[in-house]
Structure formats: structure tokens, C-alpha cells
Amino acid sequence: MKILKYNLIFLLCFLTFSCSDSLEEINIDPTNPTDVGLNLILPEILSSSAFNEGTNPNRVAGIIMQQLFGIDAQQLAYNDYRLGEDVMNNYWRTGLYAGVLRSCKVAIDKAAEDSRPFYSGVAKIVMANEYGKAASFFGDIPFSQALQGTDVLQPAYDSQEAVYAGVQAMLSEAISELSGASEGGGYFGGDLVFDGDIDAWIKAAHGFKARYYMHTSKRTGDYSQAVSEANQAMSSNAENASFQFLSSQTGNFSLAKFGIERPSTLGIHPQFAAMMDGDPRQSVYMYTDGTTWWYFDSADGGNMIWAQSAANVPMISYVEMAFIKAEAAAASGNASAELAEAITASFDILGVSGADTYIASLPDASYNTVMTEAYKAYYGFNFHEVFSNWRRTGIPSLTPSANGSGGLNPSGSIPQRYLYAESETQTNSANVEAARAAQGGALLDVPTWANQ
């Protein structure tokens, strides 16, 4: 029978064709590799992390912080805090966990196998930053059980406090791995930010440590750690961890992409436009057609620094380091030198002249002024820090939308966080329910741990 069967198969194969492949071979996808080198994994980690700087969570932060302003479509609803659980779904899924964090995890594991600490260090720095931003947006998020594939299909949520601690630990690990690495840490390409410069990455890691110590400063009441880290970080904008986007439609910055692909739906908040009147930076932040202030100049033209396709986007910058130092100084006394340095850095990164005149026009170097200046300086590339600063300090003073109350935001006040993504309700419901319960329902108006 068996012989007959194989004869039969042979006959049929002869009559048809291409039977040379076995069933197993047929099921191997010829279009996708099963393994790739770290030099081909790292480029996407860096582009994705930089791309996230202009995607929905940051644009929404810009809107509720009254720098950006919804003109049309969904963005109009965001003006009034209609931010349902669908709004951050794409970011949560393919921007964050199954996006840049996934790739960082793959790189970290592979770097350990291949003994290439450079990639492990860089991936941990990027991963820590992405976790830190996400914790600031959502409060409690999965961390310790995340990215385990089938081993943990329904990961539990860690408290925001634990995530911030984990972020600091991860950055310390990265610094020690990079510091201890010999011969370039096994770098063989793919670093689109520093091209394998280990020292530059160590400075960036200190910069991120400074940022996330600031996030928790309201709870710790301590600026010294942040200042200490900022002092070990980059000392000029030339050392920023920046990603250079391109003018092409397949390689351009997300903030410009939105201007091109969702035209005329997003503008500049009139109050922010008024605030920037007379400020030399206004012309690189926004433009007006006479009636409306736009954040993106049509056809990708004009002077916009951040809302342009070929933007050079810092993931961490000297501007932020300088403002961290200024804030710490202002909290305890005179900050005029630090504020001047920070504003100079802001003008410098934008390529705008007239910093000195501008600094001279400021009334004082008070805490309030420092935070207000940070608000202006962070526009466009650091919306998450504008949001974080405002939630910590309440500066500048913002008036909530008159139509801001509703089922998602009962008090009508300016949101303190984003709702968890609906995909979590659908795939990880017990854990996300527990996280909501642990944070007083976690509606938009409930402050996260760091800002309570």
C-alpha cells in the first residue's frame, strides 16, 4: 500500500509540477528572515523612539497644555478632553510595547547572547526613556512582567512609583555596561544618533536620569539627584541625542507627517500664540494666515523647526538639562544665571538669535518665570515634559475648557493622565481593571502618583 501510495504521489507530481519542495519547506516564508544582526535592529529602535516624540500622546499633550489647538476632526474633541480609551490605543500597541520596547527587548537579549554591550546599553537607555514617558502619561503600567511573550500573556501592572525606580535602575545598568565596555562595546553599525560614540550615550543616559528624577521631585522634594545627573549629561546642544529625519514622505518626522496627512486639523492655541507675541522664537513655532495660527506651514515650507519633515529631533537635550538646573536653582534662590543659560540654549537649538535681548526683557528669574520659560522652550520637541512640568507645578496657569466635563473627565479640569488603551480592556482586562481600581478609577482627572 505504501509503495502504491508513493508511486501515486510520484505520478501526480509528475503530472502537476514543482513538487520538489517538501511540505515543511513550503511553509517557510521566503519574504522574511528568521534572524537579523543587531546593526539592523538598532536603526528602527532609534527612529521609532524619535518618531514617538511627535505622535498622538505628544500632540494631545500639546493640545491639553494649550500650546496646540484642535481646529477640525478628532482634534476638536481633544480640546474638550474627549479622550476615550481608543485615543492612545495605537501608541500603546505599536508605538510602545509592541513597538520600540519590543525591539529594545530583542536587542538586549541578542546583545547578551552575542556579547555586544554597546547595543544592550543603548537599548536599555531608549527602553528606560520610553517606559518613563509612558508612566508619566498613564500612571501605573506593566513593567516587571512586560515583554515576556507567551510566558506572561496577561502581564500585571506595576505602580508608577515602581516604574520610575525601575527606569533609574535600568539607566544605571546601561551606564555601567557602556562604561565597562571595551573596544567600542562590539559596535558594528546601526547607530543613527551617535554612530557608536559610547561617551555620548553615557551622557544621554545621565540626561534621562535627570529627567525622571524631576518627574518624581514633587514626591521626593529633592532636586539634588536630578541636578547631579544633569551635570554629568550633555553640556551643549551639540551633544544632544538627536535623530535626523528626512524630507521624504517615508522618512519624515511625525509632527510634520500629521500636518501633511491630516491637513488643517491642528493649529496653535490662541493663548500660546499671544504668549509668544514679540518672542523671536514665534516665527519658528507657528505661522498665521491672518485668521488662524497654524503649527505646520503648508507644503512643508516656512521656518518651522519642529513641525518640518527633516526635523532634527532630540530625545534628550541640553535645553532640558539647563532648565532642570534653573528650576532647582529657582526653588532655592537666585536662578538668573541658570535661566539665562537655559534660554540661550533654547534659542540656540532653534537657531534663533536675540537671546540676550530677550533675557534682559524678563521681569525676574523666579520659579514661576523659569517654569513659564520652560513651557515656551519645550514647545514642539518636548510636549511630554511640558505636560509633566505643569502637572508637578501648575505653571503656567491654564483655564480648563468650558466644555471639558463629561463621562471621561467628571470634574471638567485639565486632564492629569490618559485612559488606558482599549486593547488592554480587551486582552488583559483583569490586570487593567486592578490598575484602575488601585488609582481611584484612573479617569482623566485623577492625578498620577507622582503628581499627587
Place this chain on the structure above:
Amino acid sequence: MKKVLLLFTMLTLCIGTTFAQRTVSGTVTDTDGLPLIGANVLIMGTSIGTITDIDGTYSLDVPDGYNTLVFSYTGFSTEEVDIAGRTTIDLVMAEGELLEEIVVTAGGLEKNKARLGYAIQNVEPDDVVAAKEVNLVNALNSKIAGVQVVSSSGSPGSSANIRIRGSKSINGTNDPLFVVDGVPIDNSSVGNGVDGVDQSNRAIDINPNDIASLTVLKGPAATALYGVRAANGAIIITTKKGEAGKPKISITASYAMDQVNKLPEMQSTYAQGRVLSGVPTYLGPSTGNGFSWGPLLSDLEFDGVPTEFDQNGSLVAAGTGNGVPARAYDQFDYFINGNTYDLNASVSGGIDATNYFVSAGRLTSNGIVPNSTFSRNSFRLNTNTDLSDKLSIGVSAAYSNSGGNRIQRGSNLNGVMLGLLRTTPTFDNGNGLVGQAAADNVSSYVLENGDMRSYRNGIYDNPYWTANRNPSQDEVDRIIGSIFAQYDVMDNLSLNYRLGVDTYTDKRNSAIDIQTNAFRPEPGFISQTKITNKDINSDLFLNYERDLTDDINMNLIVGYNIWDHHYNRQTTDGTTMSIPGFYHISNATDLVATEVIDRRRIHGLYATADLSYSDFLFLNLTARRDQSSTLPIDNNSYESYSASMGLTFTELVEIDRNIIDYGKLRASYGKVGNDALAYRTQSVFVQSESGGDGFITTVQFPNFGTNSFERSNLLANSLLTPESTTTFEIGADLKFLKGRLGLDFTYYNSKSEDVIIDVDVSAVTGFTNATLNSAVINNEGIEIVASATPVSNRNFNWDIDVNYTKYENIVESLAPGLEDIGMAGFVSTSADVVPGQPFSVIYGNGFQRNDNGDMIIGSDGWPLQDPIKKPMGDPNPDWTAGVRNTFSYKDFTLSALLDIRQGGEMWCGTCGIINYFGTSQLSADERNDVVVFDGVVDNGDGTFSPNNTPVALAEADPTASFSSFYRVRYGFGGISEMNIFDTSWLRLRELTLGYTLPQIESLGFLRGASIFLTGRNLWLNTDYPGIDPETNLTGDSNGFGLDYFNMPNTKSYTVTVRLDF
């Protein structure tokens, strides 16, 4: 066309002449001497015939050269009687086998339906052709119990979705298997997403005019022989064959006119603009304002200075212009009368041991949207030759060439309906012209400076721009063919081999032209796609038949099948065009190339045995073992089997024939195994993208001077096992009143287990999907086919055919912890599967409700949105029915097919958006309303009190800001719950009036002629507020119930002339 009509007219005039013929008359009775009413009397070899009247008598004019009459009557044995010069022929007919309906079952075997133990239904090829549908799938609509057809739209060549007994698969196809002359063919469609254009499903390549028979196999007992690929049922098509004799030529020509059949109601009272500081303010096209919440038209007039936006001038406050009042333009004059020409010719016949059928068809369709087209050219050759007493070979081959120009639709700034329905009443898209004339005149959609002319100054495409500047063309070349050989080893044993090939290439080119408006600069986009698909089927089988005893007959088939599938799609997307209006890929600045390959192969060994005892007990057993490439190599085989039994109890026991003429009970049980999608056993890396936004496209590698790969978000599974569906089915087939009343009832219950799904997993795992054996899906339903002949006499006949379908398709469970899988749609509202819910629910956001189900209202009087999304609507109908009434009077036939659908909801995303923008009639009607929402206020202590806070829905409250309007405050398009509507409908799907010229065969060369007038979709009664709810945004995908600027559906009027020579 004109010539055909002329010929037809001439022939009609000739008929007055008398032909040489004689009259034969007589009486037909049964063995008891009772007259048989409505028995068929036909002149053999012609379509000329009559039926007996109430006394059983008939009279028939028989032309010279014809000598045999055929008498037939349901429940009686058909008799052929030689006239032998007689003028009176009385006949006593003997009761015989009641149902002589021949069906084609799995394996291409012809069987008598009466001998089967499972449900199977034939569709008359005439009914398929008479539907005058371009797409074969649409032609099956409302004609078969248990079969649901949803077309995606009325666009030329658009896809249609067909489901037999609901859905079983979440990622894979739910399409039945289409089999043409024994060869399974591809009916996939590629590219029907929430945006883009309406693409075809590939069954559209079949020319309905070539079909000789079409049988629908519903359950596993019927389909187990095909194995996994017929897990969703099968549509078995046999094409026409030649018969020995002189060549017969048949020509059919038809012309159809199509019109849009239903559109949403739009307002014509308020102008473009929005509320600024509490005042509705006019904001014209140059401002880019999108809303129509402006002042009353009666408060505005023209200033008389022509502009490019309006030849009548700009709008100004009444009393400050030229006195010509503002006017509302009719946006729907965009739609034109579409038309379809369909010409088919065939020659068939036989010479010696060879018979042949050759056909050619050409169909050209122009849609209701300017510049939308579809055409199909098809050719077929079927031939069969007996090489010897024992060996015969045959070929069935068809070539088709189809394609057209498709127009952008859906969630797409370039979409026709999106731009059209958002257009404010005070803007004239056609700039003084309408329809095709406006589409052909560049001044309707382009300003002098080259910018697009549109109501929002470029933000949404003017639909006339879309028709011209966003081309999307496709061309499919396809060959479906098979060769067949049969060798009769012995009288009752034959060895058969069939090799089938279905291969096509689908070339697509589309572009979005450069646009320069300041409000929406568009750098231009060009895409070029080439799809090749190849399915090879090789079947070798033995067929053995033997009478085991006098009473027991056995038919045994054993066979071996190989199916090899190879799909390849190569796409090059180019962004940033250099030259406007030059739509070739060379004109793009940045290119991204992708390739998708799908390969699979199945080896199948199968056997089937039919046993019959006497003429009343029938048993059918089938078994099939498949080995599939898509499963892990160690666990890649699975079995399908079935057993079915039929018992004709009216043959077994004596039952008074006045009560029941014929009765058969059926029962069957079957299990069909199923494999996985390709490439699910090994995780891979894919070329990297940076995304995660949803509003914008991604950054794609290679880029920044390097390539990059990322781990795929699909977690593969090397431990997959086959899935299975088991079905239990019982039924009865009953005939009463001498066959004039028939009832066929089927109940089935099927359960799919270990369903292989790419389930959604928490993205926190680092994957978005994992391939798992999970999900249990249950499906239970009843199908009723009833027929009646209330009147049947010599000149007049009235038939009623009813089919009724009711089923419940419930997803019992998904993977542990998994609450939802999204299949199609948007971030806000989507078509999902949810455990405990029907297959495919509309999932979205709603209002908060307390335990009583009362809506919870905020202290400000507005309903509160629920932060958690939920299933909000069920698109599955409670039941559906098709009712066909056919009246024949002499040579005239009038047939009407009513389609009834009860229940089933649809998300009218379109409604939400046009209410939001203020262009809908509802937004005008509500504009001055102050309402108290029906609901309760949460007292904060667990109790609720009735809401009594009035709120102004819109402009009735001058202090309210614009974004507090009911239709605006919940965000873009409102929340899902506000836009879910019942789609119950009653529609006149087909109305056909036919006339067959009698007895003109003596003209010699002309054997027959007929003319048909067909109306399709002429009348629709539904409360659904949008376009015809029988459309689906995502075409023939698994998710349905979504309407977001879908292309509208059409109605049509067709005239068809058929001539036989």
C-alpha cells in the same frame, strides 16, 4: 445593439405567417383515472410545450419534423410518446420517483437529489442570468436558504461577500469554495479596506451566461469530500456542454441602465459657517471652514461679483448684495445614469464522438460615479471526445480579461462620498455643470492657479477632482482550465484523472495627484501592484458501481488530490510626485517595495460510498485524510468524514396520497478538519517601520542610509493542531397536493473547535497577535424552502418559491482572558468578535447606563459617555427570506423576487459625520430644539433620580459655544451608540417580464427568441437613514456592519434579447 433589435423586429413581423403543423390533443390521467392538472407536455427537442388544464386536457401545435411528445409531472415517471401520425393522444401516467432533480455533488458527480441525506440546493442558471448582475455572487442573493450575500457597493465590479450558514473563521476566509467543472477556483479579493477603492472578488471572472447548473452544498456531509477548503460550504458550477447534432448558435444581448438607489437626506436651509461667539456666521470656501452650522440661507444673498468658487458671486448678508437670494445646490446631481452592455454568443454541437461548446462574452459597465468603469471579456471552450469505447478525454477552458477604473471611497480624504456628503449646501461642486459634463470640465474642480476647487478649499477632494485626478486601474488576465480523462476499465469501473489550473495576474496602478492648496498640500502618491495567483489541482480517482443484491446498490469512489497554491503580490509605493498628472511609478521620488508570498499545499486521500436499498433508503459515507503544509510537520494530517442517510417514508409505508405525495427524512453527521494560514509555525523578522500613531503613515525602512528589521508582532506557534467543525443536520422534504405544494425543512447545529486564530494578545507581551488553537464557535439554524403552484392551467401558471433562513452564529469562547478580537473598521468603531456574542458585533463607545439600563445624565443635562467600550450592535439579521412569484401567461412570464430582512444593525458612521458637519437634514431639524434627555441623574448615594435638565441641542442656546452642540460635543462623528440603526428591509430585488416568441422554428435558421425586461433593486423600504444598508465598507472581509462613506448601491433597468439559431 441597434442591429440586433432590427433583426428582432423583423422576425416578430414574420410570425403572422402560417407554418406547416398539426394539432395534437388529449387527456392525461393517473392510474386511478383522475385527471392530472398542470402536467407538462413538450415537443421533444424543442422548448415548445404546454400544460394540461383542470380537466387534464391539452392541445398542442406540433410543427413538421417533430414526432415525439414528452409528458412529465412531478411524482410521476416521465414518458416519451411517439406521435406516429395521431392527433389524439391520451395518456395514463404511472407514479414514479417524485423528484428528478439532478444535482452535482462533491467531486463533480451528478446525483439525484432524492437519494441524498443532506441539504443541497440548485439555483436555476436562468435565474442567475436573469438577475443581470455583473458579479456572479450578487446573482445568488435571496435565492438560497442559508446563504447570505452582502455586496460592498454599487460600484462597477465591486466585491460581494457570500456566506453559507454564517461564519466560522476569524482570520481565514469564510467564503465557500467555488468549483467550476470540477476545479476549485480562487475567489479572493485583495485590498478592500476602510479606504481606497472597491476591488473585485475574483468570482467576477466567471461569465454567468456559461453556467449550465449551479448547486450549493451547505454542510460538511455534502462537502467532506473536498476537505478543508469547503469547510464553509461549496458552490458547484458546471458550465455548458455541446450535444450531438448541428451547431446551435445562441446570442444574448442586454443593455442596462443603473441609477443610485438611496442616499442620505441632506439639509438645504443653512449655509456654510459655524457659530462664533454665539452667532451662526457665514464662512465661505476660501476660509477652509468645513461646517454648515452657518446662518439661514434666507438671511444671505449674492454680491453679484463672480468668483471661481461661485459664478453668482460671494454670499453676503441679505440686503447688502445684489438681491439674488442664496441657494442650496443639489449635491446629488453628481451621480449619473450608469449603463452596462453585455453581449454573449455561443456555438455548441457535436460531430462524431466529439462535442463542443464555445462562447464569447463582452461586458462593459459605466458606473453611476463619473469615470467609474468595469469591463469583462470572456471566452470559453468546452469539448469532450470519445477516443475509444473505453477512453474519453475532455477540456474545459476559460480565459477572461477584466478590470476597470475604480474610484476612491471610504475613510479617505480623496473619497467621493466623503467629499460629496460633507459639501455644504451653498457650494456647487460642479460649478454650474452636473454629472459627467462637470467631470469633463476642468473648471469644476481646478482653480485658475492650479489649486483644487472645493468647498473647503482643498481639504476634502471635490468629487469631480477624485473622478479625474485619483485614478485607480486594474486589469486581470485569468485562465481557468482543466483536462479530464476517463478510462472505463470495466463496465462498472472507471479510472479518472483531472488536472485543473486556475492562474491569473492582477495588475493595479493607482495614484493620488499632487495638490497645492495651502490648506492641504498633497505631495502625490503612486502605487503599482502586481498580483499573481496560481492554483493547481490534480485529482486521480476510481469510480466503481455494483448491485450487491437486487435491492442494494453500491457506488464507490476512491481518489487522491493534490492542491498547490502560490500567491505573490509585489507592490511599489512611491511618494512625492514630480510632475502633476503623470501617473507612472517613475514619477515618484521615494519608493518602497514590498512582496507578499503565500504558498501552501495539501495532499488528500478520499473515499466515498453510496449505498441504496430499494428506492427508499439511502446511505452515504465519506472519509478524507489531508496532509497540509501549513501545520507543524509532526502534526500535519487530519481527517474529515461524514455519514448521511435518507429515508423516503412514503415508499416504505402506505400513506394516503391525498395527504402527502412524497416524504423523505434526512439525517447527517459530519466533521471537517481545517488547517492554518501559511507561515504560522515560525516567528520571523519583518522590514522595520516606525509608527504607532493611527492618524499618519509610518516611517519605512530601508531609510536613513540603512536597512532595518524588527521582530514580527505575530507570535508564531510550532505546536498548532488542526481545527475541526462538526455538524449535525436533520431535514425533511415533503410534497403535497400532487406536488403543487412543497416544503423542504432543514435544521443544523455545528460547532467549530480549536479554531486557529491569530488572536489579539496584550501588546505588553511584545506581540500584538499570537496564533493559537482557541475559540469555540457555535452555529445553529433552520432553513426552509417552500414552493407552491396556486394556479396552473393551460394558459396561466402561478408559482411561488420561498426560502427562509434563520441562524444564530455565536462565539462561545476565545482564548483565555481574551475579550475581543478586532476584524475590521476604525479605532473608534469596529467589527469585532466577542465571547458570548454573535459572530461580528459592532464594537464601540456608548453612554453610561445604570443597572436598570437607564442612561445616566450629567448634572449639566448631557448624557455621560462610558469610558469603556462595549459591543454596541449586532449586524446579523434575525432572519431573512426571499419570495419569488412567477406568473406565466401563454408566452409571457412575470417574475418578482422580494427580499425580506428582519433585524441586523449597522453603524452609520456617515450619519455621525454629516450630523457633525451640519449637512444632514437631521442637523437642520434639530438645530433649534431644546430637549430633556430621557435618563437619570446619579445622586451619588447609589440612587438615581429622573433627569429634568433641558439642554439646547444646537443654536437654540445663543450662549452655548459651538462645541457644546449635541452632534459636536461627543467628538468627531459622535460616539458609536448615536449612529447604530436597524437595517430591516423589504426590497424588490428583481422584477422580470419575459416574452418568448412561440413556434418560430419553421423559419429554419431561428430556433427561438425571447425578450426580457428586468428591474433590479427597484424598490427598497427601510428605516436605515444612510445609503442602502446592503453595502459594506470593508467589502468581502470577515467584518461587516460598517458604513463610512461607502459607495452607494444602485438600481437598474435592463432589456435583454436572446436569439437561438
